[in-house]
C-alpha cells in the first residue's frame with residue numbers, strides 16, 4: 574500500500590519489470606479519496622479494510638517485518654529452483670514459493686507450516702532478484718530457528734518450537750559443547766574414527782535414499798601430522 578501518488582511510478586515499474594513484463598499487474602488498484610466539496614462524482618465515503626491475518630505478528634519483529642515489503646511481483650518464485658521444479662500446489666498454502674515460505678508461517682502458525690522454510694536450498698537466487706531487497710534466505714533461516722527454539726520461549730511467532738524434539742535439542746547441545754572444548758573434540762574425533770565400523774548403515778529416513786557417511790580411518794589432525802603439516 575502506497576500513501577502518496579508520487580511513490581507509485583517507481584514501485585509500479587519495479588513490479589511490472591520484475592514480474593512478467595506486462596504493462597500493469599493484476600494486483601494493482603487505485604483508490605481515490607471521497608468526493609470533495611464541489612466535486613460532481615466520486616464516492617461519498619471510502620473505507621479501507623485491512624485484514625491482519627498474522628501480519629502484525631510479522632510487523633512486531635524488526636527482521637521479520639521486512640517480509641511485508643513484498644510487492645507481489647513473483648520474481649522470487651520464477652527464479653527459485655525448488656518452485657520451478659515442484660510447482661505452486663506442492664506448498665499447500667495460498668502463497669507458494671519463497672514469499673509463501675515467509676508469509677504463510679505468520680498467517681497459519683508454524684505448527685502447520687514448519688516445513689516450508691526448510692524447502693529451500695538457500696542458493697540465494699530469490700534474495701538477489703527481489704526488487705525491494707527483502708533478505709529472503711536470511712528470513713528463512715530465522716524462521717527455521719523459530720521453529721526449533723524452546724516452545725513459547727519468546728512468543729515472537731505462533732507455533733514457535735513446532736519442530737523441536739528433546740532428543741535433537743540434546744544432540745545439538747552436546748555438539749556445541751564438544752566444539753567449544755578442543756580436548757573433548759579431539760577425543761571424540763579419535764573415538765569416531767576408531768569406532769567407525771560401529772556406525773549403523775541405516776540412520777532413519779535420511780538413509781532411505783542416501784548412503785550413510787562413514788568417518789575416515791584417521792582424524793584430520795592425524796592425517797596432517799603424518800604429512801608434517803601441523
Ligand code: SF4
Nearest residue numbers: 643644646647649703
Ligand atoms: S518477495 Fe520480493 S521477489 Fe518475491 S514476490 Fe515479493 S517483492 Fe517479488
